[in-house]
Amino acid sequence: MLSRLVLGTVQLGLDYGIANTSGKPSQNIANSIVATSYGGGIRCFDTALAYGESETVLGRALKEGGIGDAKIISKCSPELSENAGDKLLRDVESSLDRLGVKSLYCLMLHDEDHLDLLHGEIGDALQQLVDQRKVKRIGISVYTPERALEALEYSIINVLQVPASLFDRRFESAGFFFKAKTLGKEIHIRSTLLQGVLCMEPEKLPPFLQELSPSLTEFRSVCFEREITPAAAALAWCLTSYPDASVLFGAETERQVLENLEAVPLANEDFLMKKLTAILPPQKEQVLSPLYWSR
Numbered sequence: 001m002l003s004r005l006v007l008g009t010v011q012l013g014l015d016y017g018i019a020n021t022s023g024k025p026s027q028n029i030a031n032s033i034v035a036t037s038y039g040g041g042i043r044c045f046d047t048a049l050a051y052g053e054s055e056t057v058l059g060r061a062l063k064e065g066g067i068g069d070a071k072i073i074s075k076c077s078p079e080l081s082e083n084a085g086d087k088l089l090r091d092v093e094s095s096l097d098r099l100g101v102k103s104l105y106c107l108m109l110h111d112e113d114h115l116d117l118l119h120g121e122i123g124d125a126l127q128q129l130v131d132q133r134k135v136k137r138i139g140i141s142v143y144t145p146e147r148a149l150e151a152l153e154y155s156i157i158n159v160l161q162v163p164a165s166l167f168d169r170r171f172e173s174a175g176f177f178f179k180a181k182t183l184g185k186e187i188h189i190r191s192t193l194l195q196g197v198l199c200m201e202p203e204k205l206p207p208f209l210q211e212l213s214p215s216l217t218e219f220r221s222v223c224f225e226r227e228i229t230p231a232a233a234a235l236a237w238c239l240t241s242y243p244d245a246s247v248l249f250g251a252e253t254e255r256q257v258l259e260n261l262e263a264v265p266l267a268n269e270d271f272l273m274k275k276l277t278a279i280l281p282p283q284k285e286q287v288l289s290p291l292y293w294s295r
Helices: 027-039 054-064 085-099 112-117 121-131 145-151 176-182 207-226 230-241 254-261 270-277
Strands: 005-008 044-046 071-075 104-109 135-141 159-163 186-190 245-250
Touching (some): 005 254, 027 054, 054 085, 085 121, 104 112, 112 121, 112 145, 135 186, 230 245
Parallel strands (some): 005 044, 071 104, 104 135, 186 245
């Protein structure tokens, strides 16, 4: 059975995540991560120009695994500017070459402020890529509910990637998911583990995240009682709560992939999902958005 889970591959190209202690995996480990994901029914892989060596590593892993039907999402440079249409076209050609594919399932704008560029040269370049069948769909990665709702109004935008998790329900409260479904947009949810926070022990939270400690303690207690990993529980909750969305996760090891794949059957446990839904920390952007975290 094909999965709604999506493998995010930023970890394959960069040291990423507040809870990451193992660093960037080797190519051999990356090959195993991709192969195990594919074997678990995952067909969609998320990468980006800005994710270090991620595109190259993913491309090699797909080739090594003989995987020819992957749906690949990549993202434009975060430094995209108003008059950079030609550069955007060149960047996509380079991404295709690194990935070893002829076309992308989706090309996303990497920053919600890039919405402001769609009426000019950038919008024309994106449409050219679609017309040339180098890109099937155009999307955008957003950070705030306000700009996500705005992005829904653009006809060229077919796919939106938003942060949401058991702890972060700001987009749900803003009515984003309901409106996206009404408009027929494809939604991908990222930050399902809040960059690894949901897998941390409460006493190891940094000072700027201490407000999450009571909810994290309660969450880990539910996971311990059910004998499941926090990652699987968090992913299962997203699969259940947002049934029309694809759900991203990242991994630094093959074992993490296997643990995360356990989320799929857990999503059918109604009592567990209700217990998780009852855990709701304060919905403060300064705590829930990594953009505001102190480093």
